[in-house]
Amino acid sequence: MIFYKEIDYNGTLRQNIDSLVGSQISLKDQFRNGSSGSALFRLRETKLNNKLSDDTYLNLRCNFEKRTNGLILRINQNQKLMNIAIDFDSIIKIMLFKKEVVSPRFFSPMRLLLKLGMSIRYARYFSGHRSYYIVEPLDLIIKTSEGIMRLDSNGYNFYNTFNYFSKAGLKEKIEVIE
Numbered sequence: 001m002i003f004y005k006e007i008d009y010n011g012t013l014r015q016n017i018d019s020l021v022g023s024q025i026s027l028k029d030q031f032r033n034g035s036s037g038s039a040l041f042r043l044r045e046t047k048l049n050n051k052l053s054d055d056t057y058l059n060l061r062c063n064f065e066k067r068t069n070g071l072i073l074r075i076n077q078n079q080k081l082m083n084i085a086i087d088f089d090s091i092i093k094i095m096l097f098k099k100e101v102v103s104p105r106f107f108s109p110m111r112l113l114l115k116l117g118m119s120i121r122y123a124r125y126f127s128g129h130r131s132y133y134i135v136e137p138l139d140l141i142i143k144t145s146e147g148i149m150r151l152d153s154n155g156y157n158f159y160n161t162f163n164y165f166s167k168a169g170l171k172e173k174i175e176v177i178e
Contacts (some may be wrong), residue, residue, distance in 0.1 A: 006081035007129040022068030038064035041151040048147035097139035
């Protein structure tokens, strides 16, 4: 795992990062395997190489970029870009925390669709009232051999986030906690 600023991405640092996470994914492969970019997250906590990050790096907007051999976490702090390069081999576990509250009324279309076997992912659009379906924010924890990162996002991004990491080849390392 390498932490670097976007302005420093040249010369030997660029070669080191490209050797760690690989090259960018071609446009043809992006159409076949999904986008190379992830949903938007907020950085909540980082502990890299046994050092806890200070408060200046917390609550920042960030997203992942998929590479051939790893991921790059792109962090935006007031238009100053910082990155964390993570190779796939160093990722130990990806934990996704999901919490949904489903309580449709007896005669609601959502309840009927659920009884007919439709997935909650699609039946939630027929809830009719906000209190019938509530989703909590998504928490994402990535444990690597060099540290840990905790991020959060909108709860509706759960399926997109799960598919993003699955298509990156990390399906066996994903753990969903409900």
